[in-house]
Structure formats: C-alpha cells, structure tokens
Amino acid sequence: MQVRSADVLADAIEWSNKRGIPRFVLGGGSNVLISDDGFDGLVIKMAITGISYKDGDDSVVAVVGAGENWDAFVADTVERELWGVENLSGIPGTVGAAPIQNVGAYGQEVAYVIEWVEVYDAANIKRKRLSPDECSFGYRDSIFKHEEGDDLIVTRVALRLKKGGEPNRSYKDLQHFFHADEEPTLYQMREAVLEIRRGKFPDLDEAGTGGSFFKNPIISRKKYETLQKEYPDMPGYELDGGSIKIPFAWILDNVFDLKGHYERGVGFFEKQPLVVINKGSGMAEDVHFLTQPVIDRTKDEFGIDIEREVTLVGNR
Numbered sequence: 610m611q612v613r614s615a616d617v618l619a620d621a622i623e624w625s626n627k628r629g630i631p632r633f634v635l636g637g638g639s640n641v642l643i644s645d646d647g648f649d650g651l652v653i654k655m656a657i658t659g660i661s662y663k664d665g666d667d668s669v670v671a672v673v674g675a676g677e678n679w680d681a682f683v684a685d686t687v688e689r690e691l692w693g694v695e696n697l698s699g700i701p702g703t704v705g706a707a708p709i710q711n712v713g714a715y716g717q718e719v720a721y722v723i724e725w726v727e728v729y730d731a732a733n734i735k736r737k738r739l740s741p742d743e744c745s746f747g748y749r750d751s752i753f754k755h756e757e758g759d760d761l762i763v764t765r766v767a768l769r770l771k772k773g774g775e776p777n778r779s780y781k782d783l784q785h786f787f788h789a790d791e792e793p794t795l796y797q798m799r800e801a802v803l804e805i806r807r808g809k810f811p812d813l814d815e816a817g818t819g820g821s822f823f824k825n826p827i828i829s830r831k832k833y834e835t836l837q838k839e840y841p842d843m844p845g846y847e848l849d850g851g852s853i854k855i856p857f858a859w860i861l862d863n864v865f866d867l868k869g870h871y872e873r874g875v876g877f878f879e880k881q882p883l884v885v886i887n888k889g890s891g892m893a894e895d896v897h898f899l900t901q902p903v904i905d906r907t908k909d910e911f912g913i914d915i916e917r918e919v920t921l922v923g924n925r
C-alpha cells in the first residue's frame with residue numbers, strides 16, 4: 610500500500626501488528642534485491658512528501674518527506690545555492706532511504722549534513738526524532754540496517770545545508786573533470802557529477818541494477834600491508850582511525866577478472882564491476898548464483914568477509 614501521511618502509516622502499522630504480518634518499507638526500490646518468491650507480507654510504499662526550508666545565519670535546514678525523490682531534492686538545493694549534497698547528485702531513490710544506507714558518493718555522505726531523522730517506531734507506536742548519533746551512521750550503514758532499527762520507519766529527514774561552501778574534488782574523476790586552477794560553482798559540481806555518472810553507470814532505462822552490490826571492505830592497516838606484499842598495486846584509502854578502505858571493484862577486475870563477466874543474464878558491469886546489472890532475463894537467484902562465489906572466494910583468498918550493499922527482501 611502507498612502511505613502518504615504519518616497517520617496512514619500508523620494505521621498500517623496497527624493493522625499489521627494486530628495480525629502479526631511482516632512488513633517491508635519500500636522507498637524507490639533502487640537498492641533492493643527481491644526474492645523470486647516475492648515478499649509474503651505488507652509492503653508499505655513510502656510516499657510522504659513535502660519540502661520546507663528553515664533559514665538560519667549561514668545555513669538552512671531542509672525538512673523533507675521520506676517519499677520525496679532524492680535527486681529532485683538535490684537539484685532544488687543547488688537551485689537555492691545550498692551546499693552539502695551536490696556530490697550526491699544523480700543517486701536514484703527516495704530521501705527516506707538516504708539515511709538508511711547513509712548514501713555516499715565522491716567524498717560526501719548524507720550523514721555529514723543530517724540534523725535529525727523523524728521515524729515512526731512501530732514497536733512502541735510513537736513518532737520520534739533521532740539525532741545523528743542515535744542513527745549510528747557508518748560507511749553505507751546506520752541503525753536502520755540492524756536489528757535495533759527493524760521497527761523504525763523513516764518519515765521525514767532534516768538536513769543542514771550551508772549557504773556557502775568549498776567544492777569537494779577529492780575523487781579523481783572530479784579532479785580530472787576540472788582544471789586544477791578552476792573554482793567550480795555549486796551548479797557546475799552537480800553537472801560534473803551527473804556527467805561522470807552518465808559515463809560510468811548503467812542507464813536505468815536499459816538495465817536493472819541495485820547499484821553497488823557489495824560494500825567496499827574496510828580492513829586494518831596491518832592486513833592491508835600484508836595483502837600489498839602479494840598485490841602491490843592494490844589501492845587503499847585511509848579512513849579516520851587508521852583503517853583502510855579497499856575499492857572492491859579493483860579486486861573484482863584485477864584479481865578475479867570478473868569485469869564485464871555475465872552469467873544467466875546478470876553480470877558485473879563493464880564500466881564499474883562493483884555494480885551488478887541485469888540485462889533483462891535475470892532473476893534474483895541468478896544474482897545470487899553470480900555473487901555468492903565472490904563472497905566465498907573473498908573469504909578464502911583474502912580472509913575478508915565481504916558484505917552486500919543491497920538489501921535482500923523475502924526468502925532467498
């Protein structure tokens with residue numbers, strides 16, 4: 610069912626709680642892999658909309674309904690000359706889904722700008738606001754992806770955006786896009802991200818995809834140095850705290866040789882192998898057939914437990 614208001618959401622929760630029916634809250638459907646058997650329960654399509662802006666001295670707080678389209682919201686912030694989410698341009702899905710996996714791209718994460726997240730707590734039948742700390746944001750992660758967040762349904766998100774800002778060009782694609790002495794405007798940053806994404810990611814009208822299928826693994830520096838002895842070219846990015854993030858696409862391409870590899874209609878996209886795409890005929894089981902050996906092999910050969918970034922829905 611489509612849910613357009615917090616009151617209708619409360620009714621839907623009460624209805625499913627009384628009957629003991631499992632629930633699944635769907636945003637834009639851009640990061641889920643649904644079982645071939647479907648989902649036996651109530652699917653709540655989040656459709657709460659509305660955007661308001663509260664003006665401050667050097668920042669503005671945008672309060673956005675969870676069902677708003679993420680990229681339309683980003684476009685609106687850029688139009689209003691507000692900084693903070695411009696590098697997150699072109700990400701499919703809804704605003705309510707953004708804090709769930711703490712969407713990130715080109716050096717920005719939504720967690721950096723979140724002021725609060727309004728949720729409906731289905732276990733305690735009440736609305737509440739979570740601070741960023743209470744959301745336990747991590748790399749493509751938050752409380753909402755864990756058991757303690759199972760009953761929390763995001764209804765609105767407040768984001769603090771700056772009236773002025775510095776373009777974040779830390780990722781190589783953005784560095785190459787502009788001349789070193791260029792000072793891109795906010796609008797140019799959004800356009801650059803959109804153009805880079807168009808060249809690198811599948812056209813969603815042509816191929817089905819949940820985007821990056823795996824999270825990039827984060828390992829200790831010691832482990833990274835050990836792996837570097839065998840793979841001297843393996844890139845790694847140091848995070849706060851000293852651990853190292855490895856671009857898993859590098860392993861898929863250079864070690865497993867899976868870039869552009871397709872089986873049963875699904876495969877690792879030729880321009881970015883972290884992205885699993887379905888050329889038309891693939892089923893969820895085919896995606897598991899393709900990806901489970903990668904999970905196993907990464908454990909065997911690298912001693913790394915690789916995690917899926919997509920959410921699995923229903924029984925496998």
Ligand code: NAP
Pocket residue numbers: 713714715716779780781782809810819820821822825846854855856858881884918
């Ligand atoms: P890229 O620039 O080719 O870089 C490859 C990987 O290395 C990225 O996954 C990125 O990690 C990491 N990386 C690169 N430069 C970095 C830096 N300066 N500091 C820290 N980490 C760095 O990546 P890409 O495939 O073209 O993707 C560009 C951005 O869009 C990335 O941030 C990526 O996560 C994001 N994206 C996300 C999805 C999704 O479905 N979630 C899909 C496509 C793209 P991070 O992934 O941690 O940034």
